[in-house]
Amino acid sequence: MRVTNKLMFDQMKTSLQTALSGINKDQGEISSGKKINVPSDDPVVYTEATLLNAQQGTNTQITRNLQSINSLGSMYESTFNSVNDLLTQAKQLALTYSDATMSPSDRQTGAQAVENIIEQLVTLGNTKLNNTYIFGGTKANQAPFQLNPDYSVDYEVPLVARDPVNAYVAQGTADTTGFSGQELFYDNSKALTATPSNSYTGNASSDTDYNAFVIDSSNNTLYVNGSPVTLDSGIYRGSELANQIQSKLGQGYYVTYDSESGLFAIQNQTGQAATFNWSNADATAAETLGYDRLDSTVASGSSDVSDVEAGNSSILIKIAQDGSATGPLQERARYTYSLDGGQTWSANSIIANYGSADTTADFVVDSSNNTIYENGAPVALTAGTYTGAALAAEIQTQLNAVQAGHTVTYDAAAKTFTITNGTGNTVNLNWSNPGATAASLLGFNAQDTAIAAGSSATSAVEAGLSLGQVMEVGYQVGPTTNQLVVNDGVSDHTIILNNGPYDGAGLATQLQTQLNGTFGAGVFAVSYDGASNKFTIQNTSGATYTLKWSSGSTTTGTLLGFNPSDTVLAGAGSSATSDFATDSRNTIYENGLPITLDAGTYTGQGLAAEIQTKLGAGFQVSYDSTANQFSIVNNTGVPVTFNWSNSSTTLGAMLGFDNRDSTVANGGTDTSDFQAGMMLDGTNGADATNSRLKIAFDSGSPLATGDSFAIKDLDIFGFLKNLKDCLQNNNVTGVSDAVQGMDLSLNVLNKDITKVGMFNNKLATLTTQNSNKDYLYTTLLSPLTDADIAQLTTDLTSLMNSYQALLYSMAKMQNLSIMDYLK
Amino acid sequence: MAGLTSILEIGKSALLASELTLQTVSHNVANVNTPGYSREESVLTTPTPDASPAGLIGNGVKVSEVRRFVDNYLNDAIQKKNTDLQFQTTSAQYLGQMESILSENNSQLTQNLTAFFNAWQDLSTDPTSVSPRVALEAQGENLAHSINSVYGDLSGVKSELNSSVSQEVDNINRMTTTIASLNQSISEAGTHGDGQANDYLDQRTELLKELSGELGIVSFTDSKGDITVLTADGKSLVDGNNHWNLAVSDPHSTGSFSVNWADSKGNLSDITSNVTSGTLGALLHERDVDAQGFINQLNALAQTVTTQVNQVHETGYNLNQTTGVAFFKPLTQNYAANMAVSDDVKNDVNNIASTSSLDQPTNNDITLGIAGLANANLPFTVNGTTTQTTPVDFVSSIYSSVGELTQNAQDLVTYQTNTMSTLTQQQASVSGVSLDEEITNLMQYQRAYQASAQLISTADALTVTMLDMVGSTTTATG
Numbered sequence A: 001m002r003v004t005n006k007l008m009f010d011q012m013k014t015s016l017q018t019a020l021s022g023i024n025k026d027q028g029e030i031s032s033g034k035k036i037n038v039p040s041d042d043p044v045v046y047t048e049a050t051l052l053n054a055q056q057g058t059n060t061q062i063t064r065n066l067q068s069i070n071s072l073g074s075m076y077e078s079t080f081n082s083v084n085d086l087l088t089q090a091k092q093l094a095l096t097y098s099d100a101t102m103s104p105s106d107r108q109t110g111a112q113a114v115e116n117i118i119e120q121l122v123t124l125g126n127t128k129l130n131n132t133y134i135f136g137g138t139k140a141n142q143a144p145f146q147l148n149p150d151y152s153v154d155y156e157v158p159l160v161a162r163d164p165v166n167a168y169v170a171q172g173t174a175d176t177t178g179f180s181g182q183e184l185f186y187d188n189s190k191a192l193t194a195t196p197s198n199s200y201t202g203n204a205s206s207d208t209d210y211n212a213f214v215i216d217s218s219n220n221t222l223y224v225n226g227s228p229v230t231l232d233s234g235i236y237r238g239s240e241l242a243n244q245i246q247s248k249l250g251q252g253y254y255v256t257y258d259s260e261s262g263l264f265a266i267q268n269q270t271g272q273a274a275t276f277n278w279s280n281a282d283a284t285a286a287e288t289l290g291y292d293r294l295d296s297t298v299a300s301g302s303s304d305v306s307d308v309e310a311g312n313s314s315i316l317i318k319i320a321q322d323g324s325a326t327g328p329l330q331e332r333a334r335y336t337y338s339l340d341g342g343q344t345w346s347a348n349s350i351i352a353n354y355g356s357a358d359t360t361a362d363f364v365v366d367s368s369n370n371t372i373y374e375n376g377a378p379v380a381l382t383a384g385t386y387t388g389a390a391l392a393a394e395i396q397t398q399l400n401a402v403q404a405g406h407t408v409t410y411d412a413a414a415k416t417f418t419i420t421n422g423t424g425n426t427v428n429l430n431w432s433n434p435g436a437t438a439a440s441l442l443g444f445n446a447q448d449t450a451i452a453a454g455s456s457a458t459s460a461v462e463a464g465l466s467l468g469q470v471m472e473v474g475y476q477v478g479p480t481t482n483q484l485v486v487n488d489g490v491s492d493h494t495i496i497l498n499n500g501p502y503d504g505a506g507l508a509t510q511l512q513t514q515l516n517g518t519f520g521a522g523v524f525a526v527s528y529d530g531a532s533n534k535f536t537i538q539n540t541s542g543a544t545y546t547l548k549w550s551s552g553s554t555t556t557g558t559l560l561g562f563n564p565s566d567t568v569l570a571g572a573g574s575s576a577t578s579d580f581a582t583d584s585r586n587t588i589y590e591n592g593l594p595i596t597l598d599a600g601t602y603t604g605q606g607l608a609a610e611i612q613t614k615l616g617a618g619f620q621v622s623y624d625s626t627a628n629q630f631s632i633v634n635n636t637g638v639p640v641t642f643n644w645s646n647s648s649t650t651l652g653a654m655l656g657f658d659n660r661d662s663t664v665a666n667g668g669t670d671t672s673d674f675q676a677g678m679m680l681d682g683t684n685g686a687d688a689t690n691s692r693l694k695i696a697f698d699s700g701s702p703l704a705t706g707d708s709f710a711i712k713d714l715d716i717f718g719f720l721k722n723l724k725d726c727l728q729n730n731n732v733t734g735v736s737d738a739v740q741g742m743d744l745s746l747n748v749l750n751k752d753i754t755k756v757g758m759f760n761n762k763l764a765t766l767t768t769q770n771s772n773k774d775y776l777y778t779t780l781l782s783p784l785t786d787a788d789i790a791q792l793t794t795d796l797t798s799l800m801n802s803y804q805a806l807l808y809s810m811a812k813m814q815n816l817s818i819m820d821y822l823k
Numbered sequence B: 001m002a003g004l005t006s007i008l009e010i011g012k013s014a015l016l017a018s019e020l021t022l023q024t025v026s027h028n029v030a031n032v033n034t035p036g037y038s039r040e041e042s043v044l045t046t047p048t049p050d051a052s053p054a055g056l057i058g059n060g061v062k063v064s065e066v067r068r069f070v071d072n073y074l075n076d077a078i079q080k081k082n083t084d085l086q087f088q089t090t091s092a093q094y095l096g097q098m099e100s101i102l103s104e105n106n107s108q109l110t111q112n113l114t115a116f117f118n119a120w121q122d123l124s125t126d127p128t129s130v131s132p133r134v135a136l137e138a139q140g141e142n143l144a145h146s147i148n149s150v151y152g153d154l155s156g157v158k159s160e161l162n163s164s165v166s167q168e169v170d171n172i173n174r175m176t177t178t179i180a181s182l183n184q185s186i187s188e189a190g191t192h193g194d195g196q197a198n199d200y201l202d203q204r205t206e207l208l209k210e211l212s213g214e215l216g217i218v219s220f221t222d223s224k225g226d227i228t229v230l231t232a233d234g235k236s237l238v239d240g241n242n243h244w245n246l247a248v249s250d251p252h253s254t255g256s257f258s259v260n261w262a263d264s265k266g267n268l269s270d271i272t273s274n275v276t277s278g279t280l281g282a283l284l285h286e287r288d289v290d291a292q293g294f295i296n297q298l299n300a301l302a303q304t305v306t307t308q309v310n311q312v313h314e315t316g317y318n319l320n321q322t323t324g325v326a327f328f329k330p331l332t333q334n335y336a337a338n339m340a341v342s343d344d345v346k347n348d349v350n351n352i353a354s355t356s357s358l359d360q361p362t363n364n365d366i367t368l369g370i371a372g373l374a375n376a377n378l379p380f381t382v383n384g385t386t387t388q389t390t391p392v393d394f395v396s397s398i399y400s401s402v403g404e405l406t407q408n409a410q411d412l413v414t415y416q417t418n419t420m421s422t423l424t425q426q427q428a429s430v431s432g433v434s435l436d437e438e439i440t441n442l443m444q445y446q447r448a449y450q451a452s453a454q455l456i457s458t459a460d461a462l463t464v465t466m467l468d469m470v471g472s473t474t475t476a477t478g
Helices: A005-032 A043-097 A104-125 A181-185 A238-249 A388-402 A504-519 A604-615 A716-728 A732-785 A789-815 B004-030 B072-102 B109-124 B131-189 B195-214 B278-313 B343-347 B365-375 B391-431 B435-477
Strands: A145-147 A153-155 A166-170 A173-176 A186-194 A204-206 A213-215 A221-224 A227-230 A234-236 A253-258 A263-268 A274-276 A296-298 A303-305 A315-321 A334-338 A363-365 A371-374 A377-380 A384-386 A406-411 A416-421 A427-429 A449-451 A456-458 A471-473 A475-477 A483-487 A492-496 A500-502 A524-529 A534-539 A544-547 A567-570 A574-577 A587-590 A593-596 A600-602 A619-624 A629-634 A640-642 A662-664 A669-671 A695-697 A708-715 B040-045 B050-052 B055-057 B062-068 B217-221 B227-231 B236-239 B246-249 B258-262 B268-270 B353-355 B378-382 B385-389
Touching: A005 A789, A005 B391, A043 A104, A043 A166, A043 A181, A043 A716, A043 A732, A043 B109, A043 B391, A104 A145, A104 A153, A104 A181, A104 A716, A153 A181, A166 A732, A166 B109, A166 B365, A181 A186, A181 A716, A181 A732, A186 A716, A186 A732, A213 A238, A221 A274, A227 A238, A234 A238, A238 A253, A238 A263, A296 A303, A363 A388, A371 A388, A371 A427, A377 A388, A384 A388, A388 A406, A388 A416, A416 A449, A449 A456, A475 A504, A483 A504, A492 A504, A500 A504, A504 A524, A504 A534, A534 A544, A534 A567, A567 A574, A587 A640, A593 A604, A600 A604, A604 A619, A604 A629, A662 A669, A708 A716, A708 A732, A716 A732, B004 B040, B004 B062, B004 B435, B062 B195, B072 B131, B072 B195, B072 B278, B072 B391, B109 B131, B109 B365, B109 B391, B131 B195, B131 B227, B131 B236, B131 B246, B131 B278, B131 B343, B195 B217, B195 B227, B195 B278, B278 B365, B278 B378, B278 B391, B353 B365, B365 B391, B378 B391, B385 B391
Parallel strands: none
Antiparallel strands: A145 A153, A166 A173, A186 A708, A204 A695, A213 A234, A221 A227, A253 A263, A263 A303, A274 A296, A315 A334, A315 A708, A363 A384, A371 A377, A406 A416, A416 A456, A427 A449, A471 A600, A475 A500, A483 A492, A483 A544, A524 A534, A534 A574, A544 A567, A587 A593, A619 A629, A629 A669, A640 A662, B040 B062, B050 B055, B217 B227, B227 B236, B246 B258, B258 B268, B378 B385
């Protein structure tokens, strides 16, 4: 190729330019320390480095967040520990002052000590960090706890503002910064407290283990993305309600219930964000499920968690009329209860009108249950109140007075009497004789028992029908449900029914007997229709009678199904029929068909036997007197369903079954959901009126008018105030009961202290993770963007060498010219 | 007429030929560095010989033509290559400018975005305090300022591009005018050229190369030697000694010139969309696609941040217990240019909201909500297409796109430069002047000239001899 000067110079220029730009680039990288300075150096790496830098920036912020949460965390820890110490002191005080040797003035001193503790707790509850009350939730600019002059404490923070605020603890993850006053001083586990001024000194206990959620038309709707979701009505436990919500929400939603915290969590896995419209006024389930009235939009993969503990409920119980907690119904106390904090009160009810679990009371023998028939002749027991052993001795005495040789013993564990025949002759105990009124008292069935010489007979069922353990099946006529006022045109007559349990026909007969006893034989005919559970009272005479249902003295209206408006029966053939179906309280439904038990008064075992008899072959029914629960075993070979939800099932409550159907496979067992026979049931088990809250009293003390009790959410301040008041009122029972309350509170607190510890551990872990992350970002960024100075200086040296060589050769070439050789 | 006169004539022709050749060599030496100059060479031939009894006798020498060393194929290739080279060079230059405007070191967009959202987190840990609000307001302004300033710089590049369009159009018009007049000069000089026509041809070739660097053209030579030039889409620019002008106009005052072709009656037709190559094509592309694209993306960023932050912020309550206050000034257009912290917040940082409820004065849900936007997939709408991504990801996608474009343009510049350099080396090899060669020629023709002069001097001596001889004869007879 022909080489020209221009070509040579051009090439030289290009080479110099290349070398120089290389030097320039190296120098730029050395001076900045970065090999990537502008996006075009390497767009991918530049973008990656930008993102890493941004993440590192966010990470630095997270570190700051964690630091500020950390100081809160230590604050919570020391506060919780102090509260724990104070509560332990309070428990010690309760123990000390429940000692019977302490004088009332000693207890006054104790009351002051408790006041002091309450004051300190309020101060702890109002702990501040900087300008923020750490238990103030989202209203932390004012003190959350207010101490009143009577040492009650008000929690001033509204429900929606109780939870503490969140902060970002990792990139994109916001978490709580602490604890609420709610968590520290309150808990949704139920606790029973007695009023300090009570005169009742016995024990009271409550079945408060778990919450029941009662869903009905008033609280069955939630809104998702603007559309209503309606739950099936029923009584649910938390996990059951969670399942119900999940099935109604449909695919992509997962609902769980944490019984520890009492919170529901609805997880959205639909792949797109979902909005729960709690602010919609028609979203009636919000309060029941513990959500505040703010809409929440939940990204797919996230959860909407209850804002407050769900399933809160409380009951106040007041004794309306003196009486015992056990014993004959007539002697029992009457109570009234309130579900709204004392604003409205229920009608009076008799304590334990389905019986109680008490077993310690004495046997009461009176003219109604004092007769045994032996060999066809009555043997009368002396009226009185006996222990089991004493009663056995009395029976033995009376039997031996007729014919010597009987030995009678009482087995306190089995609650049975055993009569041993040592007379040398066979004796026959005629329990089937209607005059043998002591049969049920002693636990013998109404069947004659022949005892060979040297043999014995033992109670078939638990003895003690006159004790609190009775379960009354059928229509219950008692002191408050036994009167009907009838006017015969001349004056009012009060018809009084005999107390006792009746089935429908029996009650009709009893009413007819009492009416005709007053107005003459054949004047009235009363009938009962088992299909409709209604009574019909017919006037067969020519006269006019007015049934005064509206009269204040008429107490049988509800029992017989009549509204409180008078009925006039004018002339022969005129009749009146129940306005509404009555509650016969004797029916359970199996596979949709009614099973009617015989009216009567049963022990738990007796009732189990009756149920088994009526259910027929294949069923085994047992009663567990410890747990106070019935179990029905299905051995029929096919699954059966017990329709407890059927509104005509009237025995569910007494047997302790919720009003939810249960299908029992062959070999399976349906067991009572709660204790049978406790007080405070609705007409049919747990329902909206009682939220499954129950209470039982022992027989140790009579209940006095004005005594009151409360089952409500655990409240540490409430407990302490109660203790203080008990000390001031010198209520030793209350002081001693307070130990239990303090234990409950300490349990809750220990749980909380564990939570604080976990919270602080989590913070420590997060802090470590965060600083690891920061280091990670640095190590990731460095090789991406940092210049290798050693490499660069080497490169630069070699570039500069070649540049110098270029300059040298150029100088040489410039010198090289033909002109130099021309003269 | 053979004899001494003939020798003189031959000597004269040799002198003239040497002179002319030396002149050509001098011209070459003189133009050794002239761009576009093609080496020339005097072509020596013998004239028609004279008949003589001894046969045909040579009649000396003559310069039959001055030849230009050109390779038209190479010239065409260079001309076409220049279109690509100039397009990439101009693109790379402006992309480089935009890159340095957008790069994080200068714009600090992601840094400010992160700092802004971090400031919300700071407020979340102390939601009723004033000092984090002051810091937050400052971060808000920083963010707005950085977006404003990047927008301003990008607009500057865009208007620079626009005025360059006008300048390049002027350049094109100047070149087409000159090419037309060169056409005339060349055709006047005739095809059998002398040196003058050669230089016109060189000039015209060089101008065509420059013109094709401005925009893609099609050119061909007609029988008369005139060059006809058309734009790539067939609009005449030069035909013979006529030329057509391009003109810029902005009838709708958009701030962007359109490029028009003016026909002989002066009617304009818009050819902007057809100019896709050369410097002019690059300017238009950078102005309308890249600069405008980045501005659009920046607008999307400003719009999304403004509206999303405001949307959450306006639902919250502030320390003055009011609600519905915008954090950023609410805008409906030109977000990037005008993005700013709202006057309410600027005048009183207590107007920064933190809680969604008056009943919960220490709640921080609003601050968490806004801080959470940093990690949320927000809608960014550019040219009607909406992408869902986080703000920082969106910004880094801008970085990535400007980086890719610049890197690509720079790579192509290197490639085109290398190709061009190969071509120009080949051209220099054919048409370039080698001084060594020329000096050698110079010496060669200097010697030839000296010999020719010696020839004349010899002929002269011969004539004197002969005259002396004639003079003595006359005396003898006289």
